Structure formats: C-alpha cells, structure tokens
Amino acid sequence: MKRYTIILCIFLLSSCSKWLDKEPVSMITDVNFWKNQTEADAGVAGAYALVRKALNDADGLTHFAYGDLPSDELLGSNIQDADLKAAATVDWALPVTAAATWRYMMKLRRYDNFYRIIDQANRCLKFIPTVPLSEYTSSSPETTRDAFLGEAYFLRAFAYFYMARIWGDVPLVLETQDNLIDAINIPRTPQKDILAQCQADIDMALKLLPWQTSNPQDRAIRVSRGAAFALMAHMYAWAGEYAKVIPAADSVIEKGGYSLVDRHNWLSIWEGKSSEGVFEIAQSRETEGIGDGIAFRTLKKPYLSTVSGNAVFTLNPTTLNTLYADTNDLRVKNGFAFMSTTDPICIKYSDITYALPEQTGPIAHYNIVVFRLADIMLLKAEALAATNAYGDARAILDQVRGAAGIDSWTGADTDLFEAIIDERGRELFMEGHRFFDLIRLARVKGILRFDNINGADFQRGKYYWPVDPVLMNLNSRLQQTSFWSDKL
Numbered sequence: 001m002k003r004y005t006i007i008l009c010i011f012l013l014s015s016c017s018k019w020l021d022k023e024p025v026s027m028i029t030d031v032n033f034w035k036n037q038t039e040a041d042a043g044v045a046g047a048y049a050l051v052r053k054a055l056n057d058a059d060g061l062t063h064f065a066y067g068d069l070p071s072d073e074l075l076g077s078n079i080q081d082a083d084l085k086a087a088a089t090v091d092w093a094l095p096v097t098a099a100a101t102w103r104y105m106m107k108l109r110r111y112d113n114f115y116r117i118i119d120q121a122n123r124c125l126k127f128i129p130t131v132p133l134s135e136y137t138s139s140s141p142e143t144t145r146d147a148f149l150g151e152a153y154f155l156r157a158f159a160y161f162y163m164a165r166i167w168g169d170v171p172l173v174l175e176t177q178d179n180l181i182d183a184i185n186i187p188r189t190p191q192k193d194i195l196a197q198c199q200a201d202i203d204m205a206l207k208l209l210p211w212q213t214s215n216p217q218d219r220a221i222r223v224s225r226g227a228a229f230a231l232m233a234h235m236y237a238w239a240g241e242y243a244k245v246i247p248a249a250d251s252v253i254e255k256g257g258y259s260l261v262d263r264h265n266w267l268s269i270w271e272g273k274s275s276e277g278v279f280e281i282a283q284s285r286e287t288e289g290i291g292d293g294i295a296f297r298t299l300k301k302p303y304l305s306t307v308s309g310n311a312v313f314t315l316n317p318t319t320l321n322t323l324y325a326d327t328n329d330l331r332v333k334n335g336f337a338f339m340s341t342t343d344p345i346c347i348k349y350s351d352i353t354y355a356l357p358e359q360t361g362p363i364a365h366y367n368i369v370v371f372r373l374a375d376i377m378l379l380k381a382e383a384l385a386a387t388n389a390y391g392d393a394r395a396i397l398d399q400v401r402g403a404a405g406i407d408s409w410t411g412a413d414t415d416l417f418e419a420i421i422d423e424r425g426r427e428l429f430m431e432g433h434r435f436f437d438l439i440r441l442a443r444v445k446g447i448l449r450f451d452n453i454n455g456a457d458f459q460r461g462k463y464y465w466p467v468d469p470v471l472m473n474l475n476s477r478l479q480q481t482s483f484w485s486d487k488l
Contacts (some may be wrong), residue, residue: 004226036135038142043128044148047120047155052281054113054159055368056165060293063281063368065108066166070463072449073425078314078439083108090452090462093487098470109468111170115160122176124152143210150208154223154231157201161235164194167481168464172197174471187477195239201230211255222275222366226256227279231370233379235442242386249380252278258373260403263330270348272367278376281368295349295364297469298430303337303360304352305321310343316390320344330405331426369431374400378415378424385417387442417445439463457483 035037041169055063060082069076069088073479078090086094096106128148135239157351174197205228213222220227233248252258259275261268268274272282300307320339324332338344345407348366355361377396382392391412397420398408404426409419425434438449442458453462466484480488
C-alpha cells in the first residue's frame with residue numbers, strides 16, 4: 001500500500017518532494033495499485049511530478065543550467081557560485097567529493113532524476129493496460145486509457161531526448177526496475193539508438209493522444225498530440241534530419257489550435273497555459289516558487305525587493321546589443337529592464353508576490369515553458385533554410401519578427417540559417433534553448449558562438465556533459481563521456 005499512498009499524494013497535492021528523492025518502491029507493491037481510473041491517472045501524474053523534479057533540481061536551475069548558462073546569454077565569469085560558474089564556463093570536470101551530494105555540479109552531472117521519470121513511465125505502460133475499462137468513470141473509458149498511455153510514451157521519449165542532448169549516449173531502460181541502481185547499472189547506448197527509441201515512443205504517443213486535453217485547465221501542462229509533434233520536430237532538428245522537421249512542425253502550427261500571444265502582453269506566456277504554450281512544466285508556489293529558481297537569479301529591485309544590488313546572473317551586453325539592436329522590438333520593451341545600464345535584466349519571470357510584510361518572503365509564479373508556438377515556427381524556418389527553401393523560411397521568420405513589431409529581415413540567403421538562430425535567440429532568451437541552438441548552428445554552418453569551446457574541442461564533443469564519478473563508481477560498465485574521459 002505504500003506505493004498507493006505515495007502516488008496518490010502526488011496526484012492530490014501536486015507536490016510530494018520527499019517521495020521524489022526516494023528510490024522506486026518494489027514492484028511487489030504495484031499489486032495493490034493500478035485498480036481504477038483514479039489510480040491510473042495518479043500514476044501518470046506521478047511521472048509529471050518527476051519531470052518537474054528533474055527540471056527543477058539544483059535549486060530550480062537545472063533546465064536553465066543546461067540550456068542557458070553555457071551559452072552567450074550570460075557572463076559566466078561573473079557568477080559567484082563556483083559550481084554555477086563552472087557550468088556556465090564549461091568547466092564541467094570541476095572536482096566534487098562523493099559526499100557533497102548538495103553541490104550543483106554533482107546534481108548537474110547525474111541523470112538519476114531522468115531515470116525516475118522513465119521508471120514511472122515504464123510502470124504506467126506496464127500496468128495501465130491491466131486496469132479494467134469497467135473501472136473507468138469517464139464517458140469514454142478507452143479514449144481516457146489511451147490518453148494516459150500516450151502521456152507515458154511522451155514522457156519517456158522526452159526524458160531520453162533531454163538526456164541525449166546533455167550526455168549523448170545514455171543507458172536505455174525500457175522495463176520497470178525494483179531498484180534505481182538497476183536502471184543505471186548498464187552500459188551507455190549509442191545516441192542514435194536512443195533517438196530511435198524516442199521516435200518509436202513518439203509514434204505511439206501520436207496514435208494515442210488527443211489534440212486537446214479533456215480538461216481545458218490542463219492545457220499545455222498535460223501533453224497533447226501537438227506536444228508530441230513538437231518533441232518530434234526538436235528531435236529531428238537535433239539529429240540534423242531537417243526534411244523531417246518540416247511536417248512535424250506543420251502539424252503543430254496547422255492543427256494544434258495554438259496562436260501567438262500579443263507581444264504587448266508578452267509576460268503572460270510565463271503565467272502558463274497561454275494560447276501559445278505547447279508543453280509547460282506546472283510549477284508549485286509552495287515548492288519551486290519559494291526562494292529558488294531562475295527568477296531569483298535574474299531579477300532585482302523593483303521586480304524583486306530582496307535584491308537591492310545587481311542581479312545574481314549578469315547578462316552578456318555584447319549578445320544583448322547584437323540580438324536587440326532594434327529598440328522597437330516589443331520583446332525588448334516588455335521582456336527586459338535597465339537595458340541602458342551596466343546591469344540589464346530579463347523580466348520574463350517577474351511575477352512575484354510576497355508572503356511576509358514589507359515585501360519579504362518572495363514567491364515566484366511562472367511555468368517552465370518547454371515548447372511554444374513561436375519556438376516551433378522558428379524551428380520550421382530553420383529546417384526550411386537548411387533544406388534551401390529560403391523563401392518559405394523568410395516568410396516564417398518575418399511573421400515572428402512582425403509579431404514583435406520589427407521589420408522584415410533583408411539579408412542574403414547564405415546568412416539566413418544564422419539569422420533564424422539569432423531570431424530564436426531574441427524570441428527564446430532565457431528559456432532553456434540557446435545552448436542547443438548554438439550547437440546546431442555550429443554543426444550546420446561551422447559558426448561557433450562559444451566563449452569556452454573552440455573548434456577542435458567542439459569536434460571532440462566538449463558540449464556533451466560528463467557523468468559524475470559517483471555514477472561510474474556504482475556502475476563498472478559505465479564509460480565516461482569521450483571528451484571528459486581524461487579530465488574527470
């Protein structure tokens with residue numbers, strides 16, 4: 001009954017942080033669970049909670065530490081915390097003792113949390129089909145069951161894709177495990193095979209998921225077919241299979257029912273469940289919103305009353321001047337502050353309330369927006385430019401620019417791919433995309449925008465993270481990421 005209690009806690013309260021830190025309980029206790037629709041739904045909710053845990057580890061910074069810190073958005077050398085500075089400057093072999101499990105670098109080099117997602121998804125895929133349809137209370141039991149299974153396939157694919165971008169080759173586990181160590185005590189599987197499994201899972205998700213969630217309140221925070229197509233588009237872009245990106249992105253754009261948010265109301269996107277959101281991580285004000293997360297590193301007074309000096313993270317002025325040269329850009333006017341000073345800040349995550357008197361006890365309110373419509377539109381434009389369909393690529397690029405109140409792009413076709421990457425930089429600043437976008441730019445065009453990865457090191461795969469030595473000590477079959485094998 002222990003597993004029943006734990007999963008139901010997640011389902012009802014939307015947060016059960018103590019459980020997220022524990023190893024999965026024995027499969028024997030699954031016998032007492034998975035009896036009806038409520039329990040099947042709770043099992044899926046448990047997987048979403050584990051996604052939230054994985055992306056919010058390292059004091060709410062994991063998603064941004066992988067996708068933003070090593071990019072040109074920040075001045076990494078200005079970061080005071082040694083681990084976050086190392087993350088930003090690609091000094092990923094920074095020594096950390098095995099006992100220092102609280103260290104950011106330890107957390108960022110470990111993939112345990114992603115395997116917790118995978119294990120929960122595997123349990124859903126194993127046990128939800130055993131729940132009798134007669135125990136469902138919805139008006140369409142089979143449709144409801146299929147949606148649950150589609151979510152599980154999506155979340156497993158998402159976890160593997162996320163890890164593939166970070167570590168490259170990772171262990172492939174497709175069955176439930178009694179013990180988390182069993183899940184990681186196998187060799188790394190080549191990235192191409194990981195991505196092939198992602199594709200197989202996405203294909204299954206597409207067969208099972210609806211275009212719209214059954215409850216409108218679940219928009220974007222529970223996945224739909226549009227989210228699965230968005231994941232597919234990103235996966236193909238990462239693999240360099242740009243011809244396949246286009247139809248996947250088209251499905252999101254044309255069939256998902258999404259629309260761009262008015263850029264005069266730009267910040268509403270991060271409040272969550274906007275018309276633009278495709279897949280978001282619902283944040284809990286009681287956990288992720290208190291004291292941790294990207295808001296507390298990127299804001300200062302008057303947006304965050306508890307920071308009277310400069311923001312913790314310093315934005316890169318060169319990048320800001322390059323990306324936002326047009327001061328008419330509504331994304332600048334509504335997404336940044338103090339742009340004419342030496343300490344400009346990004347205010348995407350500036351919905352702050354205070355739990356205590358005199359504006360103390362700040363609470364940040366925002367969702368992590370993983371995929372949104374403008375992201376997928378520009379990903380399609382990137383794919384079109386990569387396949388020499390320059391006119392169609394320009395049309396999408398100019399549509400996004402027009403929504404932001406700036407003129408059409410007038411450069412040469414030879415520069416269009418890079419211009420689209422830059423447009424993604426303007427649009428998706430501090431949303432966990434930039435580092436991966438720059439990797440694709442380097443792969444496709446040979447243009448390196450990294451301060452801490454030179455051409456030779458890029459070719460050797462320096463942009464893939466090492467695994468922490470703690471994991472290697474637990475698993476004798478685990479080999480270190482190639483570039484880092486003689487450094488850690």
